[in-house]
Amino acid sequence: MEKQHIDATFCENCQSEILVNNNFCRVCGQAQNLKEVSFHANKKQNLQQIALFFAIEIIVCISALLIENHTIAISLFFDFVMAITAILFFCNNWSENKFILKWPNFSIKKVVGLVVVTVIVSYIVQFLVGHLNRFIFNEDYSFYFTYAFHKYGNYIMVLSVALLPALFEELAYRGFLMQRLLNIVDEKEAIYITSILFFFIHFSMISFFWMLPFGLLLAYVRIKTNTLWYGVIMHFFFNLTACFVEIYDFSNLGF
Incomplete structure (x- = not known):
């Protein structure tokens, strides 16, 4: 046998x-x-945290979209909800995440170079998006109308559109989410996944041609520099340029 x-x-x-x-x-x-x-066990825990985080993001974004007439107060409310969500999830794993708040090998030349490139790219994107809106939807869309008639509208718009997203979207997507993914996938996969989710959460198909590449760039910079701060600066100046373009275009309409 x-x-x-x-x-x-x-x-x-x-x-x-x-x-x-x-x-x-x-x-x-x-x-x-x-x-x-x-x-x-660690993989399961990371996936659960990612799922919970993204579910909250989806719920908040859909809730915001369901409101037809956005006031400044409503916009700021959702901004602060997203900010608090990012802080809570990031700090929940503080010991593992805190290192990316450091800024090793700070380079003023790199900062200036990234800012210049970001501003130029942002201006090109705003120009193309304006033409696409007119060509496809036959309308001029401007997020500045929400802020235009407030005494401090310009400053509030910079806070809501440029500063808060730059800080807390980076903290959420290139911070918390990136760190959780790096525990279960490799760097390349983490870059792709965070970028796709970053694009998806904005609920704008017309922004696909620039939002996804921008997310990929921010994720790549985060991985290569081991800090959030270059991405925060790029994100801020990209959105700040959009704010200035909106203000300039609005002023040319004679308001």
Whole structure:
């Protein structure tokens, strides 16, 4: 009779022979495959945190879209909800995330270069988006109307459109989300996933041609520099340029 082959290994503690499928050693009782168990538990925990975070983001964004007439107060309310969400999720894993708030190898030349490129690209994007809106939808869309008639409208718009998204979208997507993904996928996959989710959360198909590449660039810069701050600066100046373009175009309408 042919002898049946049984796969076996050795206990991590006492080196006694045990079956590979056994979770405990029959001699000393030591639990086996602790690293594998820990990895799967960690993966599940990270996926749960990612799912919860993105579910909240979706709910907040859809809620904002359902409101037809946005006032400054409503816009700021949703801005602060998103900001608080980003802070809570980021700080929930503070010991693991805090290192990306440092700024190793700070370079003023790199900052200036990134700002110049970002401003130029943003202006080109605003120009193309304006023409696409007129060509496809036959209308001139401007987010500045929400702020235009307020005494401090320009400053509030810069806060709501440029500063808060630059800080808290980076904290959320290139901070919390990127760190969670890096625990379960490689860097390239983390860059792609965060960028796709960043694009998706804006609910604007017409922005596909620039939002996704911009997200990819921000994620790439975050990985290569090991800090959020270059991305924050790029994000801020990209949106700030859009604000200035809107203000300039609005003033030319004679208001």
